[in-house]
Amino acid sequence: MPDFQTWISAHQLRFEEILKQLLPSAEIAPQRLHAAMRYSVLDGGKRVRPLLAFAAGELADADVARVNHAAAAVELIHAYSLVHDDMPCMDDDVLRRGKATCHVEFDEATALLVGDALQSLAFQLLSETCLSDEATKQLQMVKLLATASGSRGMAGGQAIDLASVGKQLTLPELEQMHIHKTGALIRAAILLGAHCGNLSQEQLDKLDRYGKCIGLAFQVVDDVLDNEADTATLGKTAGKDAHNDKPTYVTLLGVSDAKKMAQELHQEALRAVLGFGDKARRLNELANFIVMRKF
């Protein structure tokens, strides 16, 4: 079995090719929109959500060709949310993954349409090829991604985020925001990967517990890194949230307690998948990676 770094690199490389194939060619009309979609998705990001989908897929003995589509669907939703989030009416950011943001490289109207079209493409990917032995289960996958993306999931989390600027949130309120804003899609990535295989409801519940902890840990670590790193290392504007007067785990708990919280969530995530034994190896390694990462 390859070591973790080899596993990650192989999947990242492979998945980049998958994304290149699944995104419409920039040669096809409307060319500029397709070029902007490819610009916004390709060549960037750690692909944390797809890696989680692949790890869950391996645990569930799923066909990797199926997981590719599920992972790509989740990543397109993530990518669209970044494009819209960077727009002037939201975070007004110019730098993302070390590159100019979509509305800077192209224009605002194109960025708006890029996000819209990426979301549609995500649902196309979940419906155009067979991803599960049972079509009813595949419909559940569509529903899962739709709810994770919508007003009670990611988009709702961003709305709570908007409303929180300049406000003193409590820890439960901050948690509520992140459970929606980043947590929902991370949980969806894991469950969608798992749904490509065959697991019992009890097993899926364990994975969901893992996903909930890792999703929150991811955000806590993000806040710590955002507080400590500089813009060059991060590949996006550092210290932005605190600067924008947005509540973060660091501003609320302090660096030390925020780090402690990440450690506790990390341990809880590992406990959730303990029963899978060595099958959960990649999920364990990804949990370590998410909590220990430096960028």
Add this chain to the structure above:
Amino acid sequence: MPDFQTWISAHQLRFEEILKQLLPSAEIAPQRLHAAMRYSVLDGGKRVRPLLAFAAGELADADVARVNHAAAAVELIHAYSLVHDDMPCMDDDVLRRGKATCHVEFDEATALLVGDALQSLAFQLLSETCLSDEATKQLQMVKLLATASGSRGMAGGQAIDLASVGKQLTLPELEQMHIHKTGALIRAAILLGAHCGNLSQEQLDKLDRYGKCIGLAFQVVDDVLDNEADTATLGKTAGKDAHNDKPTYVTLLGVSDAKKMAQELHQEALRAVLGFGDKARRLNELANFIVMRKF
């Protein structure tokens, strides 16, 4: 059988209640986002796409409870596109369906999220309840709406529209734009309504031919009305496209030939569904309604 006006009014009233139930309550967090979603969808519009879905559903002997969800999914995609289209970086419009546009009534960031969340909700509606006797057919419905909405459908049409400002388009180029921008979703509405029942591929192809003609006729009539009507009658800013130096059927063909084109498309649509006999009555009436409408 009720006359056409009674049929329309009954469906419009009934569908408004359906939308009220399917949209998240403004009492549920995030309240402001949910309020803005309801504001943008409810109490407005002729509901042309849902009416087409209901007419196709009746032709296909489909369960109306199923068609409700399919029609709502299409209408939510349409509503999201209007919210995004009205934003300052697109058409920058302040009036829609006789009300302030979403970003004026709320704010730009909220309008962006409203559109995003409405799109997710559309796919949730297509996947969370049984809409077809066969789950594989329901997955085809998801794919159908996703492709009609995405970069090779509606969003792509808007990108072509953006690129056409200030340009002299040929008639085929203008048609290509509208086939995507408005045509794709109108065709999807008809096919989704039909898919809730049971039709042969040959019958679906006939409906699609009808949909293609009616979608284009709808746009030609829109251009004629936009040229002739005033803002109060139209409930949206009149003369906008011509004023924005966007090509229209009127600027390209003149009013008289544009009207003639609408009539020809109207006749072709009626011919496409002739074989269905009286079963196509509502589709015939809707074709008349779309071409003869005054607003």
